[in-house]
Amino acid sequence: MRWLEITRSNSLTGSITIPGSKNSSLPLLAACCLCDEEVTLKNIPNISDVSLVCDIAKDIGMKIVINNDKLILDPSNIHSSLIDHNKSAHFRASYYFAGALLGKFKRVSIGYPGGDDFGSRPIDQHIKGLEALGAKFNFYNDYYVVEAEKLIGADIYLDVISSGATINIMLAAVLAEGKTILRNVARDPEVVDVAMFLNEMGACVKGAGTDLIIIEGVKTLGGGTHCAIPDRLIAGSYLMAAAITGGNIKVQGIIPEHLISCTAKLKEAGVCIEEGNDFIRAYTDDKIQGINVKATMYPGFATDLQQPLTSMMLVASSHSVITDTVYPGRFNNCHELNRMGADIIIKEGSVTIPGNRSLKGAWVNASDVRAGISLILAGLIAEGTTYITGVEHIERGYVDIVKDFVSLGANIKLVEKIEEEEQEDDEEASLSVC
Known part of the structure; x- marks a missing residue:
């Protein structure tokens, strides 16, 4: 005890x-799955949530070298999009792996999100956004599966402002075909931080920090270095x-x-x-x-x-x-x-x-x-x-x-x-x- x-x-x-910000670091780590080359993330805090997301990333083939608050990640050998259901059940932000992996693997399996207990925090806006891009959800007792043969840009309005949903849809949209318009989105600094990272890796995300984000889909993301806020x-x-x-x-x-x-x-x-x-x-x-x-x-x-x-x-x-x-x-x-x-x-x-x-x-x-x-x-x-x-x-x-x-x-x-x-x-x- x-x-x-x-x-x-x-x-x-x-x-x-x-x-570094926990609420930036977690989606940044998941976003590295979108890249085809080595990524260096700086100012990443050594906290238990970061350790857990690193474990999940390693499980699916990500190579990670940790040096104090700097992480070097190599996503080139990611071989799976099956996220350990038990691990994701203890980690609410595991849903970021859905947006980050769906475009490449077409199918992602994740346990229901866990994390802090202070009331209901539904993922309905995540589901709405990903479905608008072409995804289909199947729900089971302790996990869910997201599938999409192809992601296509869409005009999406969030009914409830959600930082998590904004980031998750943004992750999926950067590799989608065509233009995605996200309306009524979160303006949090962490959303801006993730958008900056994606752009540094080769994405085309505009408007982060406002309530309207426009994303032009690209075919691939490269590598680079980014420092979390x-x-x-x-x-x-x-x-x-x-x-x-x-x-x-x-x-x-x-x-x-x-x-x-x-x-x-x-x-x-x-x-x-x-x-x-x-x-x-x-x-x-x-x-x-x-x-x-x-x-x-x-x-x-x-x-x-x-x-x-x-x-x-x-x-x-x-x-x-x-x-x-x-x-x-x-x-x-x-x-x-x-x-x-x-x-x-x-x-x-x-x-x-x-x-x-x-x-x-x-x-x-x-x-x-x-x-x-x-x-x-x-x-x-x-x-x-x-x-x-x-x-x-x-x-x-x-x-x-x-x-x-x-x-x-x-x-x-x-x-x-x-x-x-x-x-x-x-x-x-x-x-x-x-």
Whole structure:
């Protein structure tokens, strides 16, 4: 069993360099399957989700050499489009392999997407887009099969703005015959990053970053080098860590433009923000004030940041209301915060957060990566010790969260304990050998 132990910490201070974006790295790795030559990806974070997608890629024949945050990928020997159903069931972004492999192999088999548990996240827009390009879906108990003899460009309107669907359809469309027009698409920086990568490899994608993307299909993609953008969600979480502890933290190696909605809300709450070309510093001169926030699609306030923001607002001088229009059920962290004395009022799609809360340490569980950072922030200001299980979820998005928080002055450590039964078995085995 593994858990994090956190005791109340003084103001966090210092600098932290932000790693590459998880939400860019995963589709970038899958997109390499489209290429015919070697690709080098830089600034790829060493997290469990990246390790899993690399395992899946290796299973189907991709050669991968890893050197710190640089990956050299050779897709020339990919021999299969059968994605391990068990592995993909633990990895939501496995659906990117459908878009990346369908044009070359005409048939892709994938387990149903897994990942964080915070409400229904259907893939209906993925299905709609790929079907418009000529694909057919067959669904089975624990996997689905996508088939297309030929992909042909189409005019596609997404009923719901979805970053994942936008990227997946884009991957399939770059090798489709003719022109594809994607309407009402996601404008996230991660969508732009993947589009830039595809263009660098020889694709023709225009309009990424707007709600209209036009793709002229090409016959092949070559190779090259691409650097993933920094993770705006990790950066935002550390800015909130400064605010909740009354500290002073500089996040560097970032693109401040990607965090405009986040820093705007932090300023509204009374957090002091300083920006440079590649950094943001956050600190507080006085107590922060309650605010109202609506999480929505980019460039609005990110749903991935509403959970750590919820913890931050517990120390505000007045109550706050947070509404999540993207994932209305994404408030698992609030149930755990209430175990610590938060007294958050939870309704479908929104929460009301009372200010001036005094939290007490407790055993709590991180049900997803963003819930995990929310609980860590709460543990930093709680009396006594906070114990957080579900560490594996946090590791899906953070390279070494303990090391990073310790460098800023946090009292946090990772505890690993062998179950008593395992210890007894080991002792018995030792005695029998003797």
